[in-house]
Amino acid sequence: MRIWDWLLELDRRWVFLGIALTVAIPIITVYTLPLGKPAPPTEMVYDYIENLEPGSVVLVSFDYGPSSMPELHPQAMAVVRHCLLNDLRVISIALNPQGTALGQEVMNTVAEDLGAEEGVQWVHLGYRPGFGQVILRMGESIPQLYTTTPDGRLTAELPVMEGVQNYDDIALVVDFAASAVPGTWLAFAHERYGQQLAIGITAVMATDFYPYLQSDQLVGLINGLKGAAEYEDLLGLEGEKAQGKLGMAAQSFAHLLIIVLVVLGNIAYFASGRHRRRRR
Amino acid sequence: MPDAAPQIFGLSTEVIGVWIATFLTLAIFSFLYRDNPVYKLAEHIFVGVSAGYGVVIVYHEAVIPLLINPLFRPELADLESPNYIVIIPGLLGLMMFSRFFPRYDWLSRWPIAFVMGLSSGLAIPATVQTNLLPQLYATLNPILPLGDIDPWTATSNFLLVVGVICTLAYFYFSREHAGALGVASRIGIFFLMVAFGASFGNTVMARVSLLIGRFQFLYYDWWQGQVMRLFGG
Incomplete structure (x- = not known):
């Protein structure tokens, strides 16, 4: 099985685990990121x-x-x-x-x-x-x-x-x-x-x-x-x-992971040729 | 205020509460692996507790101060004599319970009609005053960088006006979407997609925030506050 097909058929529970780790690690390590200018x-x-x-x-x-x-x-x-x-x-x-x-x-x-x-x-x-x-x-x-x-x-x-x-x-x-x-x-x-x-x-x-x-x-x-x-x-x-600030590193890393997953999912969708099969 | 919390079998109710909340949180999370009886138990407890809690709060913070006190204990409601007018809403409220008796369930239509009529009467002019007119005024902005309007503001206003017109064009269904209307409606789709993207991004942020809240509870309140303390950490 090609890597793109493997990625598209990946059990979604691995995604849940990835999100859980991305959120848990910054909380456990009390890692913070700068906030930047307020909206x-x-x-x-x-x-x-x-x-x-x-x-x-x-x-x-x-x-x-x-x-x-x-x-x-x-x-x-x-x-x-x-x-x-x-x-x-x-x-x-x-x-x-x-x-x-x-x-x-x-x-x-x-x-x-x-x-x-x-x-x-x-x-x-x-x-x-x-x-x-x-x-x-x-x-x-x-x-x-x-x-x-x-x-x-x-x-x-x-x-x-x-x-x-x-x-x-x-x-x-x-x-x-x-x-x-x-x-x-x-x-x-x-x-x-x-x-x-x-x-x-x-x-x-x-x-x-x-x-x-x-x-x-x-x-x-x-x-x-x-x-x-x-x-x-x-x-x-x-x-x-500052409970809100404590959660922002976890929030940012989770967003990054979701962006990577969305991009990878789209690349895999087109690279595997599924868009052609769907069009037919 | 942990010292003030009541105790059951020598254990603070706060400590018991944290352990119960931890069990229920993990039980709900277990659904991510697959549906199971522990998840269903937690789900049913959530529904039951929410309903029960709502009933208690409504009784203590609405029925007692707004109905029972004005009728039977006027001094507690800052009244010199009983206020009998509250019998009318009280009766209307009681009539809602006639739904439990099929022979008399028609009685419940009266309070429902009252609420529907009142809500519609209040909502219709309010919607026009809040959503329609002020939002309409807010789109009547200068789109040319003249006078004290800087180019950035003018561009922003122009995009706003184009977005409103083209999105409305997309929802105009009385003519075929061809020619100028077709172009406008296609541009409208672009603006709609941007709006949906912003909504989706905010939804992701909201859901991740909820997960962060649970993980913070599990780590700070349960793991550090209870488990580590139990093992002398």
Whole structure:
């Protein structure tokens, strides 16, 4: 059997093994690669938050589940850290039932690391069902929608909620999502109430949302694990606080292997003469 | 906060959680070799736990604060007296459960009709305001490098306008794709291919990221955090 036929009939489990090794080795050896210049959409989110006045309110929405954690958790950690470092107030919510525990974990982890006081600098208001209606209702009254925190405290009495009634009092909404929720934020919060919106999304969704950057409907976009790593780099984070950066060497090597496999597969396809057989 | 985690048989629930998650991760990975009962077990556990977790969260963070507290414990909902209006959405919600009783399942059409009507009413104008008009405005850009428009921006705008027109031409099916329309639709295919390529590249990046997340968990949380500690590493 010629090498090209052998390559085309290679058991795909060898490809799985190759990808597994390509990903595992950089993680085990803690090998890192330089990131280069951050993508403009990531930098736009960073710059917008950097330019907010201390005490401004940022609403963070955790709209993802564990299946998207590797991409969105590092993004959320970095953005919440940036907000708390800049003395911004952070109000977090979840429009996905699985997002509420993940959001609580992000808020607890970052706040504990920075010593940010719960109820004063940040609060996690938890989950409410029906994301479209929740987003619309917040345009009227956030304290009436989230009357209490998940542990039963009245939100109106929390210092972090002082002066916060609706979107007029929110400087920026950052939505971390692995679903169509950012489209609803755009329609109901941005278009109807003029709310400034940034999104952190999985790479699969990125091409769907780039047009909204070009039309200035978004202030910025963080794209997948790469976006998380870029944001961590902008913040100057290193080590275990930069989970996104830790994964980027594995990501780059896996991409290289996939490119090599795609090129080899195409060469093998044409060199073996299969394209002629298929045409007949 | 490992110290705060509750214990079962002298073992921290965090430690137990890491071992269970490791078993389930490896069980799902085993499908890459071939389908097997351990994979199916993990798959069923995932579906069941996701559904169960969703029910618990909805009950505690939606049903209690939005229905039970306003009706029976108004002081916890920052109300002076019970808010009886919430009975209406509560009843509509209960009517959804009539699906379980074939004789009365017609009742579930009412809340479904309410949700459908509300969603359509909200979505139709919102789609026009969000997707159609702003995106249309965003394509009305200067394509000549005149005034303060630099050549790079003008070229970029030109490509955008050509891409939009040619892609729309590809989706115009009321005339044969011949002549100028044929050329435009062929150029449109080129732009579509570029878009699909970008989508595919991002999809690969997303899937590899998920694998990286699992491998990081297996190496840092399980291997270094549990196994090495167990053997005194």
